[in-house]
Amino acid sequence: MNVHATPKLTASETALVEVFSTRLSDLPGNEAVTLRRDTALEAIKRGLPTRKVEHWHYTDLRRLIGTVPAFDRTAKPEALPVLIGDSHRLTVSNGRAEKAENPDGVTIHRLKELFAKGELADQLIAGVDDSVGAINAAFVSDGFAISVADGVEVQNPIELQNLHAGGQAHSRFTITVGAGAKVTFLERQAGAGAALVSSIDKVVVGEGADVRFIILQEQSEDTTHLGKFEAEVGKNSNLSLFVMNVGGRLVRQEVHVAMPGEAAHFELRSVNLLANATHNDLTMVLDHSGYGTTSTELVRNIVTGKAQGVFQGQIRVAREAQKTDAKMACNSLVLSDEAEFSVKPELEIFADDVACGHGATVAEIDHAHLFYLMARGVPEKEARGLLVKAFLAEVIEELEDEALVTALEVRLENWFDEHG
Amino acid sequence: MLEIKNLHARIADDGTEIIRGLDLTVKAGEVAAIMGPNGSGKSTLSYILAGREDYEVTEGDILYNGESILELDPAERAARGIFLAFQYPMEIPGVATMEFLKVAMNSLRKARGEDPLKIPEFMKLVKNAAGSLEMNPDMLKRPLNVGFSGGEKKRAEILQMKLLEPKLCVLDETDSGLDIDALKIVADGVNALRSPDRAFVVITHYQRLLEHIVPDTVHVLSQGRVVKSGDKSLALELETHGYAGLIGEAA
Numbered sequence: 001m002n003v004h005a006t007p008k009l010t011a012s013e014t015a016l017v018e019v020f021s022t023r024l025s026d027l028p029g030n031e032a033v034t035l036r037r038d039t040a041l042e043a044i045k046r047g048l049p050t051r052k053v054e055h056w057h058y059t060d061l062r063r064l065i066g067t068v069p070a071f072d073r074t075a076k077p078e079a080l081p082v083l084i085g086d087s088h089r090l091t092v093s094n095g096r097a098e099k100a101e102n103p104d105g106v107t108i109h110r111l112k113e114l115f116a117k118g119e120l121a122d123q124l125i126a127g128v129d130d131s132v133g134a135i136n137a138a139f140v141s142d143g144f145a146i147s148v149a150d151g152v153e154v155q156n157p158i159e160l161q162n163l164h165a166g167g168q169a170h171s172r173f174t175i176t177v178g179a180g181a182k183v184t185f186l187e188r189q190a191g192a193g194a195a196l197v198s199s200i201d202k203v204v205v206g207e208g209a210d211v212r213f214i215i216l217q218e219q220s221e222d223t224t225h226l227g228k229f230e231a232e233v234g235k236n237s238n239l240s241l242f243v244m245n246v247g248g249r250l251v252r253q254e255v256h257v258a259m260p261g262e263a264a265h266f267e268l269r270s271v272n273l274l275a276n277a278t279h280n281d282l283t284m285v286l287d288h289s290g291y292g293t294t295s296t297e298l299v300r301n302i303v304t305g306k307a308q309g310v311f312q313g314q315i316r317v318a319r320e321a322q323k324t325d326a327k328m329a330c331n332s333l334v335l336s337d338e339a340e341f342s343v344k345p346e347l348e349i350f351a352d353d354v355a356c357g358h359g360a361t362v363a364e365i366d367h368a369h370l371f372y373l374m375a376r377g378v379p380e381k382e383a384r385g386l387l388v389k390a391f392l393a394e395v396i397e398e399l400e401d402e403a404l405v406t407a408l409e410v411r412l413e414n415w416f417d418e419h420g
Numbered sequence: 421m422l423e424i425k426n427l428h429a430r431i432a433d434d435g436t437e438i439i440r441g442l443d444l445t446v447k448a449g450e451v452a453a454i455m456g457p458n459g460s461g462k463s464t465l466s467y468i469l470a471g472r473e474d475y476e477v478t479e480g481d482i483l484y485n486g487e488s489i490l491e492l493d494p495a496e497r498a499a500r501g502i503f504l505a506f507q508y509p510m511e512i513p514g515v516a517t518m519e520f521l522k523v524a525m526n527s528l529r530k531a532r533g534e535d536p537l538k539i540p541e542f543m544k545l546v547k548n549a550a551g552s553l554e555m556n557p558d559m560l561k562r563p564l565n566v567g568f569s570g571g572e573k574k575r576a577e578i579l580q581m582k583l584l585e586p587k588l589c590v591l592d593e594t595d596s597g598l599d600i601d602a603l604k605i606v607a608d609g610v611n612a613l614r615s616p617d618r619a620f621v622v623i624t625h626y627q628r629l630l631e632h633i634v635p636d637t638v639h640v641l642s643q644g645r646v647v648k649s650g651d652k653s654l655a656l657e658l659e660t661h662g663y664a665g666l667i668g669e670a671a
Contacts, residue, residue: 367473372510375470376524376580377498377531386523390514390563 009047015068016044019168020138023071027141029115036124040137043126053129058310058342059281061131064250065224069194072167080161083186083216084403087159092171094164095141105152105181111143111172120145120174123202132226132254136170136198143172150178150206157184164223166193172200179206179234186214186404190247194222203231203239207261210238214404218411219248221276227253235261235290242399243270245280246411255284259293259321268297269395273412274307274339275419281310288317288324288354297328300395302388304335304419314346315356322351328358333365333391335384335420385416421485421619422446422469422588428479429468429644438464438475440644446588446637449616453630453655454623456641457663462623463507465641466592469621470504471497484588499531501587505577505594512564517576520564521546525583549582553609570597578609589613590621595629607632627659642667 009017020041027037048065049056072094079091079098090108091098097110114120124140126133148154162171169191177183189199197219205211219225225248233239245251257266266286274280286295295315303309311330332341345358365387373383389412396408422445429439438461446452456462468475469482471494481488489497512520525545526536537545550557553575565573574594581589591610595603610620610633622633630638630652638654639646640663647667648654658666 369510369512371470371472371494372506372512373515373520373524374494375472375498375504375506376520376584377495377528378523379495379527380493382523382527383495386515386520387512390512393514 009045010062012065012068013044013048013062016135017041019068019071023139027139028112029121030118032118032121033115033124036121037138040124040126040134043134044131044138048131049129055129055283055312056131058312058344059252059279061252064279066250067194068196069167072165075165075167077163077165077191080163080188080190082159083188083407084157084159084401087157087186089159089161090144090146091161091163092143092169094167095169095171097142097144097171100144103154103156103158105149106154106158107147107149109145111145111174112141114145123172123174132198132228132252133200135226136172136200136228139168139170139198140172140200141170143174145174147176148178148181148183151180152178152183153181154183157186160185160187162187162189162197162199164191164193164195164197166191166195168196170198172202175201175203177203177205177209177211180208181206182210184212184214186216189215189217189219189225189227191223192220195219196224198226200228201230203229205231205233205237205239207234208236209234212240212242214242214399215244215253216408217243217245217247217251217253219251221247221249221278223248224250225252227251228256229254230256231258233257233259233261233264233266236263237261238265240267240269243268243282244408244411245270245272245274245282246415248280249278251278251280253282255282255286257284258287258289259295260289261293262290263292264290265293266295268295268299269398270299271392271395271408271412272299272301272309273415274301274303274305274309275415276305276307278305279308279310281312283310283312285314286316286326288315288321288326290321292323293321294325296326298395299330300392301330301332301341302335302391303332303339303341306336306338308339309341311341312344312346313358314348315358316348317351317354317356319350322353324351324354324356326354326356330360331391332362333388334362335365335388381420385413385420388416388420389413421448421450422621423483424480425483426480427468427477427482429464429475429477432474432476437478438644439468441480442641442645444639444646446619446621448619450637451614451620451622451633451635453635453638454621454641455625455627455638455655455658457667458625460641461644462625462641463592466504466590466621466623469502469590470494495527498584498586499528503581503584503586503589505574505581505589505591507592507594507596509565509573509577511566511568513566515564517560517562517564518546521580521583524580528584545583549579552582552612553579554605555579571599571602574598574602574606578606582609582613587617588619588621590623592623593625594622595624595626603629604632627655630655640666
């Protein structure tokens with residue numbers, strides 16, 4: 001018997017609960033997995049978070065989630081051509097992982113098969129106020145478990161495609177990178193038609209490994225995208241994460257990184273392009289828990305129309321994590337009067353010998369710069385485009401890979417042509 | 421080529437009047453020097469000619485080849501051949517100098533109905549122009565004006581002027597921050613561009629620059645008006661007597 005007063009559910013919460021009952025028989029998993037799903041559903045039934053919940057203060061999920069679309073079993077989006085040269089492609093189409101081959105030194109399993117055997121059930125445990133985790137745990141239908149063996153240098157990037165054609169798509173990528181291994185992942189989130197998408201990455205970076213992870217989210221403007229990237233970075237290892245958001249109606253991308261290993265290094269670079277009435281929230285929680293761990297975070301945003309942007313960056317330094325060095329910066333360029341960007345940096349430091357800092361700026365296009373370019377004959381729109389590109393160039397060019405830089409710059413240019 | 425008639429202008433933000441009834445005529449082929457003490461409105465005049473929004477024209481007109489340019493934005497003025505060499509060129513991080521030059525040159529070509537330059541052709545033009553100004557080619561690989569010394573920035577301005585081939589060149593204190601060698605190179609660059617169909621408005625505080633760029637006419641600006649005009653000997657007179665003597669005389 002439930003002793004708590006059951007809150008009155010919103011239409012979208014009710015829809016989620018109802019979808020679950022019709023959907024459950026199709027979802028993979030043995031008893032242990034189903035138990036996790038039920039638990040996650042109970043969390044959803046207690047209501048989605050509102051602005052009263054600290055981590056969701058700037059993104060009132062309950063109000064913003066909007067209509068929850070039904071599943072569309074028939075939809076089958078085609079895999080996209082890979083973004084970079086000879087990437088190894090792994091596609092999840094409408095929540096179904098397609099058959100994949102194993103590149104040298106890499107083992108790949110479909111999650112559906114693992115869930116059926118009851119493996120990875122413990123990954124479906126959502127945290128407190130973890131709505132992304134709960135929605136995904138309840139509905140996740142497939143994805144990939146990828147394991148890179150110790151010491152393997154994976155030649156070509158592994159491209160993870162999570163595609164939908166409207167409706168709902170919930171998937172996961174569970175990744176283990178062995179000691180001393182080196183690998184690049186490029187994750188693409190895309191689709192057409194109104195959709196609710198949740199996607200979770202869980203990455204374990206082994207000792208001395210070097211992992212580069214790029215997330216390119218370019219959903220259509222009627223899609224709710226709930227993403228979460230969780231990683232544990234081992235001793236002497238390196239993880240660089242690049243997140244580009246250039247689409248979606250409501251986007252929440254969470255980044256949770258723990259650095260228990262000594263001298264681990266983490267980098268976050270993010271570019272967020274927001275237009276019209278969209279809402280984009282990048283929330284990072286970073287735990288420096290090992291001795292001598294270092295990190296840098298640089299987030300650059302362009303907001304226009306009536307868009308609302310959010311960056312929450314929390315850096316926690318444990319008592320044992322002496323010699324931590326962490327630097328975080330968030331710079332936003334606001335192109336319209338009605339657009340807004342909210343930044344909440346937080347440092348929680350329990351060690352006494354650390355170097356931590358953060359900075360945030362919100363600015364408009366510099367009129368003196370604009371005048372200079374126009375005085376050379378560059379028409380206003382083009383001049384603004386050059387300045388917007390300049391604002392982001394530094395971050396994008398850090399990626400170095402020419403094909404990747406070009407692909408991202410093309411997206412920036414297209415975005416600016418349409419919204420600038 | 422340029423006719424400024426009873427021009428009155430103020431700072432848009434706070435309404436401070438800077439230009440107060442300025443008249444000036446510059447013919448094609450002419451080099452007109454504008455001299456005057458600090459605060460006389462010299463730089464403001466250059467910005468107004470280029471179309472900077474921070475200033476508001478309240479009275480009078482600026483005619484360029486017989487047509488008012490007051491309603492044109494800076495890019496449209498540039499497309500018609502007006503060029504301002506800035507006193508303080510902007511540093512623009514993230515915009516590569518070469519990319520900027522290409523976009524600017526092709527914007528002007530487009531406005532004139534010409535095809536964009538092919539890359540090899542563009543590279544050759546830039547290389548030749550940079551060479552004649554004794555510019556280090558590495559500078560062109562940097563973001564626009566970022567980390568350039570004062571002298572390098574001025575050279576970069578003249579480089580742009582050479583490449584964009586304007587008809588009316590406004591030089592705002594191009595001599596400031598230049599040592600004598602750089603001054604000579606910059607002046608040679610300007611002199612090489614002198615031609616019967618091109619006019620120059622050379623704004624300067626000191627006579628020094630005018631030894632290298634010899635003007636046809638000299639105009640003294642004070643409190644937003646031209647208070648005295650003459651030939652190049654007026655500049656020498658100013659050097660001897662100072663602005664105070666001369667402006668006192670004119671008033």
